[in-house]
Amino acid sequence: MMTSTSEGKHSIQLTAQNQLDDLDFANDQALLSHTHEQIRIKTASVAAVSASVSLNIHKGKTKVLKHNTENSNPITLDGETLEYVEPFTYLGSIIDE
Numbered sequence: 001m002m003t004s005t006s007e008g009k010h011s012i013q014l015t016a017q018n019q020l021d022d023l024d025f026a027n028d029q030a031l032l033s034h035t036h037e038q039i040r041i042k043t044a045s046v047a048a049v050s051a052s053v054s055l056n057i058h059k060g061k062t063k064v065l066k067h068n069t070e071n072s073n074p075i076t077l078d079g080e081t082l083e084y085v086e087p088f089t090y091l092g093s094i095i096d097e
Contacts, residue, residue, distance in 0.1 A: 029046065036073060064083065065087075
């Protein structure tokens with residue numbers, strides 16, 4: 001999955017010297033992006049790479065957290081709209097807007 005999310009490198013700049021890329025741990029991933037289009041592309045890329053190695057993404061467990069955006073277009077995976085949530089728990093940590 002590293003390959004599918006590292007193309008284009010759309011990380012979140014925290015400070016002048018520190019940036020946050022996508023978070024990956026075992027079979028859990030958190031995709032981070034500045035724009036709706038970037039997250040749509042990353043989601044499609046992860047889905048394509050997963051399918052190429054016979055892995056399926058559980059759409060019921062896949063969530064979207066938006067922050068500071070006015071874009072109301074849904075993020076989809078294989079034609080299904082992913083659920084928007086707030087807050088979101090990732091590896092025991094609560095992520096909130």
